[in-house]
Amino acid sequence: xxxxxxxxxxxxxxxxxxxxxxxxxxxxxxxxxxxxxxxxxxxxxxxxxxxxxxxxxxxxxxxxxxxxxxxxxxxxxxxxxxxxxxxxxxxxxxxxxxxxxxxxxxxxxxxxxx
Amino acid sequence: xxxxxxxxxxxxxxxxxxxxxxxxxxxxxxxxxxxxxxxxxxxxxxxxxxxxxxxxxxxxxxxxxxxxxxxxxxxxxxxxxxxxxxxxxxxxxxxxxxxxxxxxxxxxxxxxxx
Numbered sequence: 001x002x003x004x005x006x007x008x009x010x011x012x013x014x015x016x017x018x019x020x021x022x023x024x025x026x027x028x029x030x031x032x033x034x035x036x037x038x039x040x041x042x043x044x045x046x047x048x049x050x051x052x053x054x055x056x057x058x059x060x061x062x063x064x065x066x067x068x069x070x071x072x073x074x075x076x077x078x079x080x081x082x083x084x085x086x087x088x089x090x091x092x093x094x095x096x097x098x099x100x101x102x103x104x105x106x107x108x109x110x111x112x113x114x
Numbered sequence: 115x116x117x118x119x120x121x122x123x124x125x126x127x128x129x130x131x132x133x134x135x136x137x138x139x140x141x142x143x144x145x146x147x148x149x150x151x152x153x154x155x156x157x158x159x160x161x162x163x164x165x166x167x168x169x170x171x172x173x174x175x176x177x178x179x180x181x182x183x184x185x186x187x188x189x190x191x192x193x194x195x196x197x198x199x200x201x202x203x204x205x206x207x208x209x210x211x212x213x214x215x216x217x218x219x220x221x222x223x224x225x226x227x228x
Contacts, residue, residue: 034216038155043204043221087155093215100208101147101159101169102217109155 002027006090006105013080013112021075021108023064023090031092033057033066033073034102038087047075047088080112117141118220120205126226127195135190135223137205145210146188147217148180151202160203163188164210195227 007022025033035047035057048057053068062077073090090105118139127133139146145164151157161180162169168180177193188207192199205220 032215036219044157044206044219046216046218049216089157093217100215101162102149102157102206103159104157107155107157 002031002092002094002103004090004092004103004105006088006108009087009107009109011108011110013110015082015112015114016079017112019075019077019080019084019110021088021090021110023073023075023105025071025073025090025092027071027092027094030068031094033064034091034093035062035064035073035075036089036091036104038089038107040086044089080110082112082114085110085112118205118207118218120203120220120223122223123221124224124226126228128228129195129197131195132191132193133195133225134192135203135205135225137188137190137220138186139205139207139218139220140186141207141209141218143207143209143218144185145208145215146182147206147208148188148190149204149206149219151204151222153201157204160190161188197227200225200227 003026032051034049036044037047048059050057050066056065064075087107087109089107091102121136147162148160179191182188202222206217208215208217
């Protein structure tokens with residue numbers, strides 16, 4: 001079946017540190033891949049996405065590359081800020097027929113200390 | 115100009131009650147969804163719906179039913195509420211369900227069943 005595995009949190013970093021959150025997936029076919037972010041007390045916001053192999057999604061200094069050979073979509077940021085503290089969800093879009101739904105990883109909580 | 119809105123934001127109720135959560139999107143999308151986020155932050159699809167098809171996650175109890183009066187609304191009705199229904203419920207919408215279609219999420223409804 002389809003599934004997403006992401007690294008367990010919480011992850012605690014100092015400001016300006018390098019961030020990597022690992023995400024691997026299992027899927028039939030060629031799913032689209034997403035990173036969503038959930039700030040404390042808020043809903044989910046799309047951070048970035050990639051729809052085919054070797055695509056790189058980027059936004060707000062975050063990047064992730066769709067690696068089909070390793071079935072991975074790791075999230076990276078070169079220099080984190082306190083405002084990046086949130087829960088990050090990796091997801092794949094499973095679709096068929098007229099509809100698709102997101103299958104999420106369990107989320108990784110990131111805390112950035114000043 | 116909120117894209118996807120939900121009401122209420124918070125809902126506290128007694129076991130056995132029947133309640134509804136409303137969702138509206140002003141993005142002109144044709145597909146809407148309900149997701150449940152449990153206490154461990156795990157997100158799981160409950161329903162996806164467009165004007166052609168309702169897809170129900172097989173694990174969702176039949177006490178939960180979506181109702182769509184029009185394309186812009188997908189409300190969630192819950193009968194005979196149980197303690198285990200306590201969670202955050204997110205509505206989302208997208209234009210179609212095919213490859214790469216981004217789902218936009220509402221702010222969530224925090225349901226507490228006492």
